[in-house]
Amino acid sequence: MTHVAVVNNETILVIDRKENNPLLNAxxxxxxxxVWSLVDNTARGLNLETHSFCSAGSFLGNGTLVNFGxxxxxxxxxxxxxxxxxxxxxxxxCPAAGNCDIYEDVSRVRLASNRWYPTSARLPDGxxxxxxxxxxxxxxxxxxxxxxxxxxxPAKNISGYNGIPVPSQFFIDTLPHNTFPHVYSLPDERLxxxxxxxxxxxxxHTNTETRLPNxxxxxxxxxxxxxxxxxxxxxxxxxxTPEVLICGGSQISDKTAAENLDAQHDYGCAQCSRMVLNATxxxxxxxxxxxxxxxxxxxxxxxxxxxxxxxxxxxTGTAGYDNLQNRNGHSNADHPTFTxxxxxxxxxxxxxxxxxxxxxxxxxxxxxSVATMLPSGAIMIGGSNPNDxxxxxxxxxxxxxxxxxxxxxxxxxxxxxxxxxxxxxxAPFTLSITVxxxxxxxxxxxxxxxxxxxxxxxxQKLVKLVSVRQGSxxxxxxxPSAPVYSPGPGWIMVMADGVPSVxxxxxxxxxxxxxxxxxxxxxxxxxxxxxxxxxx
Numbered sequence: 001m002t003h004v005a006v007v008n009n010e011t012i013l014v015i016d017r018k019e020n021n022p023l024l025n026a027x028x029x030x031x032x033x034x035v036w037s038l039v040d041n042t043a044r045g046l047n048l049e050t051h052s053f054c055s056a057g058s059f060l061g062n063g064t065l066v067n068f069g070x071x072x073x074x075x076x077x078x079x080x081x082x083x084x085x086x087x088x089x090x091x092x093x094c095p096a097a098g099n100c101d102i103y104e105d106v107s108r109v110r111l112a113s114n115r116w117y118p119t120s121a122r123l124p125d126g127x128x129x130x131x132x133x134x135x136x137x138x139x140x141x142x143x144x145x146x147x148x149x150x151x152x153x154p155a156k157n158i159s160g161y162n163g164i165p166v167p168s169q170f171f172i173d174t175l176p177h178n179t180f181p182h183v184y185s186l187p188d189e190r191l192x193x194x195x196x197x198x199x200x201x202x203x204x205h206t207n208t209e210t211r212l213p214n215x216x217x218x219x220x221x222x223x224x225x226x227x228x229x230x231x232x233x234x235x236x237x238x239x240x241t242p243e244v245l246i247c248g249g250s251q252i253s254d255k256t257a258a259e260n261l262d263a264q265h266d267y268g269c270a271q272c273s274r275m276v277l278n279a280t281x282x283x284x285x286x287x288x289x290x291x292x293x294x295x296x297x298x299x300x301x302x303x304x305x306x307x308x309x310x311x312x313x314x315x316t317g318t319a320g321y322d323n324l325q326n327r328n329g330h331s332n333a334d335h336p337t338f339t340x341x342x343x344x345x346x347x348x349x350x351x352x353x354x355x356x357x358x359x360x361x362x363x364x365x366x367x368x369s370v371a372t373m374l375p376s377g378a379i380m381i382g383g384s385n386p387n388d389x390x391x392x393x394x395x396x397x398x399x400x401x402x403x404x405x406x407x408x409x410x411x412x413x414x415x416x417x418x419x420x421x422x423x424x425x426x427a428p429f430t431l432s433i434t435v436x437x438x439x440x441x442x443x444x445x446x447x448x449x450x451x452x453x454x455x456x457x458x459x460q461k462l463v464k465l466v467s468v469r470q471g472s473x474x475x476x477x478x479x480p481s482a483p484v485y486s487p488g489p490g491w492i493m494v495m496a497d498g499v500p501s502v503x504x505x506x507x508x509x510x511x512x513x514x515x516x517x518x519x520x521x522x523x524x525x526x527x528x529x530x531x532x533x534x535x536x
Contacts, residue, residue, distance in 0.1 A: 002368045002383065003453040004036075005057055007065055007093035008505060009375045012036040014043070015067055015453075017053035018074050018081035019389045022399075029079055037096040038374065041401065049104045050531070051084035054180075056118045056133075057451030058459055061126015061487035062513045065091045065451070066153060067102075068130045069115035072137050076389070085114035085135070086531050088153060112151050112528045113165050117141075117179030117223060120451075122459050124189055124482035127514035128153045129204060131193065132171045132181050139320050140176040140224060148172045150204070155520040159207040163517070163524030170200050170209050177254050180222050180454045182229035184461075186242045189483045192277060194229065194246065195222050196254055201277070213285045215273050218251045224319040225250035225267065226455035228300030230308050232345050235464040240484050243281070245345065247272040247310055248295040250318070268294030268315045272343075289349055291341060297455055299371040301379055302462050303342075303406060304445055304493050304500035309379060311340035311404070312365035319367050319454065321388045340404065357407035364395050371404075372457075373449045375491060375503040377413075379404040412436035414496040416474070422507045423478040423492075431474045431494065439496035443467035444476045447491045447503065461485065479508065487512075 003015035014034045023045050025031040031045030032052060053071040060066060070084025088109045094100035111130065118133035131150040134141050149165035152158065159166055170193065171178050178195035185191055190210075191202040197220050199212040221227035227249030234240040250267045270293060273286040291310070298313030339360040344352050361381075365371075368385040384398035391397050414435040423429060435442055444467050450460030463485050466477040474494060479485040487509030494501040 002053065002370070002385070003055065003057060003067075003451065004370045004372050004380075004382070005065055005451040006372060006374060006449045007091070008095070009503075010037065010039050010096040011093060012038065012372070012380070013065060013091055013093070015052045015055060015057070017071070018051055018076060018079070020077045021390060030077065032081065033102060035096070035100070036401075039096045046102050048089065048102050049082060050087035050089070050106065051081040052087060052089060053084065054117050054454070055084065055087070056115075056120035056130060056458060057453075058120040058122045058128040059448075059488045060122070060128060060514050061509060062511055063092070063489050063507060065093070066120075066128060067091070068120050068128070068153065069111060069118045069133060071116055083531050085116050086111040086528070106531050108525065110528070110531065111153075112155070112163065112524045113147055113149065115147055117454075118147075119181050119183045119456060120458055121183045121185045121191060122486040122488055123185060123204075124486050125515055126487040126509065126512070127156070129191070131168070131183060132195070133179055141179055142176060146171065146175060146178070154514060154516045155524045157517055157520045158204065163520035163522075164527050166204075166207050168202075168209065170198070170202070171195070174198050177220055177222055177225060180226070180456045182221060182246065182456060183458065184231040184242065184244065185459070185483070185486060186277060187234065187240045187481070187484045192231070192242070192244055194244075196220055212275070212282060215246065216286050216288050217271060218253070219246070219249055219269055219271050219273060220252065220254060221246050221249045222456075223454055225252065226297045226319050227269070228295070228298045228310050228455055229457070230300040230302055231461060232308075233302070233306040233462040233464060234484060236466055237464075240463075240480065242277045243274065243345075244277065245272060245274045245300070245308065245343070247291060247300060247343070248298050248313065250296055267318055268296045270294045289352065292353060297366050297369070299369075299452070299455060300457065301371050301373055302447070302460055303373070304377065304447065304462070304495060305408070305498045306345065306462060308343040308345065309340055309371075309404075309406070310343060311371055311379075311381065312369045313455075314366045321367070321386065359404065361402060363398060363400060363402065365398070366395060369398070370452045372452050373447070374403075375505070377406065377409055377493075377500050377502065379406070408499045411499050413499050414439070414442070414494045414501045416494045416501055416504075419492055419504050419506055422509070422511060424509065425478050425481055427478045429476055429478070431476060433469075433472060433474045433494055435494075435496040436499070441498070442469045442474060442494065442496050444474060445493050445495055445500075446479060446485060446508070447493065448485075448489075449491065482509070
């Protein structure tokens with residue numbers, strides 16, 4: 001499970017790689033993608049046309065999930081996987097019993113440039129921005145492979161670039177570790193972007209980069225030294241002020257040559273860095289604290305109560321396949337038996353980490369593993385493939401899926417009915433609720449579970465909604481603005497003293513298509529290559 005996204009209450013989209021996996025598509029060939037059914041825990045192979053490995057993903061304002069970029073042409077096991085670096089793959093979800101599939105047409109729907117290991121984010125107009133990546137496959141990035149730019153889908157005329165990529169100095173300065181950056185869309189319409197040990201605020205309207213302080217102590221936070229990153233909850237109490245948390249990664253020098261990295265050294269970092277993204281918080285710099293042990297390749301998953309679940313990963317080594325960094329023919333990392341960590345951002349410093357009530361798994365979840373929140377409130381954990389192709393050596397290809405049930409799932413839970421199909425900004429709606437006896441703190445939240453890959457949870461977000469309880473009714477006000485929560489799909493939960501209901505899906509905004517600039521689209525198509533189905 002290289003990439004996953006919850007697309008409705010019954011299914012999850014899974015994007016994978018051209019390997020000799022046992023799941024077959026409609027043509028009887030190994031599937032590069034699948035729909036995972038939450039109804040019966042089975043997978044249905046999809047029919048992808050371009051190689052989607054190591055790609056990005058975001059929902060649009062109309063609810064379509066879009067998958068961006070991927071790997072260059074590969075031919076293996078008697079089958080070609082056409083170049084996916086400019087790929088744009090559209091997916092509209094259906095029930096688990098349906099047969100919805102990926103739509104592609106590179107002749108008219110494609111990226112303007114090659115992007116392998118990019119990140120995307122949904123913008124306040126319901127479109128997507130796609131940032132960074134490499135222009136051909138490799139392990140760490142380099143001057144000749146780097147793609148120091150960003151672009152939009154649908155294409156926009158921003159800063160006079162009229163549909164073609166907009167250059168970014170940040171993605172030059174952060175070489176060689178700048179792929180799969182952490183990106184969060186903020187309430188002031190800017191983006192937080194982190195790569196290597198640097199961070200910035202990007203005003204994409206004007207192509208203005210405002211640099212933030214570097215991460216302390218040389219903490220590196222993206223592939224192949226992946227850290228868990230989270231945008232903490234946006235709430236009325238904090239005036240929807242954004243705050244980011246980045247935990248783990250590595251403190252190894254980015255000057256260390258790739259051939260000198262191996263699985264036997266303790267590259268993992270225990271540092272967590274946290275910053276409030278306002279003038280006061282930025283001037284105060286990053287605040288650091290320490291996990292009980294180092295972790296890299298780990299996941300940071302927002303829970304409905306605002307806590308963060310940190311799981312998966314390894315203590316040593318780096319992300320990447322065995323043959324790239326380990327010379328002894330075994331594993332690319334040391335995997336201790338990790339119990340997930342629960343991080344409470346509201347607890348006093350020194351008491352924020354806890355393992356109370358959390359189980360331990362003996363399944364290694366390292367490179368190419370994922371974790372995502374589900375509508376039920378459980379966490380789905382899957383994947384791990386640290387060795388090229390399907391492997392049975394130490395830390396073999398992992399096909400088992402696990403469900404982690406946080407402690408709140410063992411408690412009486414609230415329920416609700418009456419959710420409208422669409423929720424407008426600052427628009428009230430009324431839910432009929434039942435809550436456990438004695439519950440006093442009752443309110444609704446809005447979540448985006450995100451598109452998850454390589455420790456990056458694109459678009460993951462939690463917004464607490466203004467809520468007024470009147471007996472068995474809860475009068476809820478929609479999010480205050482599109483910059484706080486971009487138009488598109490989301491999940492509503494009712495919280496009762498920290499215990500969530502089952503989530504119900506909702507469309508924020510009208511569900512309209514994102515704006516299209518026909519001239520920018522035409523210029524992009526005329527100015528960029530039309531990818532072929534063969535090697536470059």
